Amino acid sequence: MVTISARPRIILYEGASSEPLDGEIRFELIRQLLGMGYQITRVRGSGRIAQHGRQHQLVLGRFAELSSSLEVAGDTGVTVRAIDNLDAEQIVELVESAVAELAAPARPAWKPWFPVIDYDRCTNCMQCLSFCLFDVYGVSADAKIQVRNQSNCKTDCPACSRVCPEVAILFPKYKAGPINGAEIDAEDLRREAMKVDISALLGGDIYSMLRDRSAKAKSRFSKERDDERALKERQRCLAKLQEQMDIPLEVLATLPTATEIQRKAEEARARAAQALQAAADHSHPHGDL
Amino acid sequence: MSDIPRILYCHCAYAKVVPDDVKHEVLRQLTASEVAFDAVADLCEMSAARDPALAGLAANGPLRIAACYPRAVKWLFHAAGSPLPKDGVTVANMRTETAEEVLVQLGVAESAEASR
Numbered sequence: 001m002v003t004i005s006a007r008p009r010i011i012l013y014e015g016a017s018s019e020p021l022d023g024e025i026r027f028e029l030i031r032q033l034l035g036m037g038y039q040i041t042r043v044r045g046s047g048r049i050a051q052h053g054r055q056h057q058l059v060l061g062r063f064a065e066l067s068s069s070l071e072v073a074g075d076t077g078v079t080v081r082a083i084d085n086l087d088a089e090q091i092v093e094l095v096e097s098a099v100a101e102l103a104a105p106a107r108p109a110w111k112p113w114f115p116v117i118d119y120d121r122c123t124n125c126m127q128c129l130s131f132c133l134f135d136v137y138g139v140s141a142d143a144k145i146q147v148r149n150q151s152n153c154k155t156d157c158p159a160c161s162r163v164c165p166e167v168a169i170l171f172p173k174y175k176a177g178p179i180n181g182a183e184i185d186a187e188d189l190r191r192e193a194m195k196v197d198i199s200a201l202l203g204g205d206i207y208s209m210l211r212d213r214s215a216k217a218k219s220r221f222s223k224e225r226d227d228e229r230a231l232k233e234r235q236r237c238l239a240k241l242q243e244q245m246d247i248p249l250e251v252l253a254t255l256p257t258a259t260e261i262q263r264k265a266e267e268a269r270a271r272a273a274q275a276l277q278a279a280a281d282h283s284h285p286h287g288d289l
Numbered sequence: 290m291s292d293i294p295r296i297l298y299c300h301c302a303y304a305k306v307v308p309d310d311v312k313h314e315v316l317r318q319l320t321a322s323e324v325a326f327d328a329v330a331d332l333c334e335m336s337a338a339r340d341p342a343l344a345g346l347a348a349n350g351p352l353r354i355a356a357c358y359p360r361a362v363k364w365l366f367h368a369a370g371s372p373l374p375k376d377g378v379t380v381a382n383m384r385t386e387t388a389e390e391v392l393v394q395l396g397v398a399e400s401a402e403a404s405r
Contacts, residue, residue, distance in 0.1 A: 009342070027320040030328055031313070034300035037330045039342060044325040055342065110334055112303035116364045147368065150337060172333050172361040173304040180306070180384070181361025 007099055008079065010040045013061035021062065021083075028088035033095065058098055060091065112173055114150035115160060121168035121184075124279055126272035128160045128169060133264045136160070139271075143279035154251040162245040294379075296326035296395050297346055299356035303331045307357060307383045314388035315355050315395075322397045332356055336365040344371040351377040353395045357384045 010033055014020040021029070030040055039055075056077040062084045081098055083091050115128075115136065124145055129137040137160075138148030161169035161179045167188055174180040178188050298319055301307040319326055327346065329335060335343055346352065347366055352373070356362050359380035366373045381394035392398040 023321045027317050030320055031316060034328055034330050035302055040328045042326050110337055112333055114337060116368050118364050170361055170364060172357060173306055181358030
């Protein structure tokens with residue numbers, strides 16, 4: 001989790017009636033502030049400051065006449081600080097001290113890992129809703145799949161995008177395409193089609209596969225009383241899942257018990273079926289097909 | 290609404306998926322140029338927070354974005370409730386393109402040439 005405070009937008013004012021910063025100081029200042037999570041606008045030319053939401057704005061500049069030429073759009077709060085003769089580190093310190101004075105409330109913690117739906121590709125099939133055990137997905141009032149609880153998503157786990165038959169789920173911070181948002185080519189589509197076929201050959205969804213394996217393992221365990229073999233089977237199953245779907249071992253290790261998985265999967269499937277019915281009703285409100 | 294394209298640079302601060310040398314060179318050239326621009330720490334974070342600043346960026350005329358895959362950028366804005374307009378938006382991909390290619394798409398390369 002990354003905790004981010006509700007910071008003001010930094011306006012680096014280098015417009016009319018101000019002296020521009022030295023290029024190296026400007027680069028270093030912006031680089032450091034971005035690394036600290038700030039949003040920055042560099043102003044040149046007319047000196048009009050565009051409005052970005054309702055953030056407080058902290059205006060930095062080497063002003064010939066302090067604020068006399070600043071035109072501030074909107075009704076947001078504005079704090080102005082002169083940065084004459086300061087280097088990048090000193091300006092960063094000044095920013096931090098100005099931000100502390102503002103005593104802005106902290107924003108909720110954020111995890112840089114969550115799914116994003118490509119609605120150009122999504123067919124609203126609800127497979128992701130049915131698959132995800134962590135209630136990341138939900139359904140909108142107009143019966144469309146949506147990411148509802150993004151903070152429930154397990155870091156580095158792209159499993160839902162692996163089961164999506166349309167390659168419609170992105171994780172922008174994922175290492176590889178097309179899950180990271182890269183354009184989808186014929187090979188990707190062929191792989192996805194194969195994935196669906198494999199699922200069908202296994203006799204249904206991945207939870208069915210897990211249940212079957214679990215049942216077989218239980219049966220063998222009860223017959224043979226071989227702890228080591230049962231453990232190896234479980235490890236083999238998990239390793240296969242990890243390899244095929246790139247699910248991190250930490251996520252697999254924290255999965256609930258098989259019974260709990262079954263219960264959650266059944267609930268998720270029921271929710272998906274309900275959502276599909278709602279989508280159908282929404283498309284044909286009077287039952288006319 | 291102005292026809293002059295605005296520039297938005299994403300620093301992808303919370304992951305190491307954009308090569309450091311590319312994003313730092315793009316930022317260096319951008320800051321060395323004479324152009325005004327917006328720079329954000331991480332578009333994903335803004336999307337997750339449904340930051341209203343994204344609506345301002347999406348709605349005020351032509352926009353050139355230096356970030357990652359165009360498909361990802363498009364749906365990050367959409368997920369934030371601030372979809373990008375169909376026309377007038379260029380997305381340069383710092384994950385796959387060189388800094389020079391990105392700067393050309395931002396219009397900064399020409400600007401730097403002209404100021405020499």
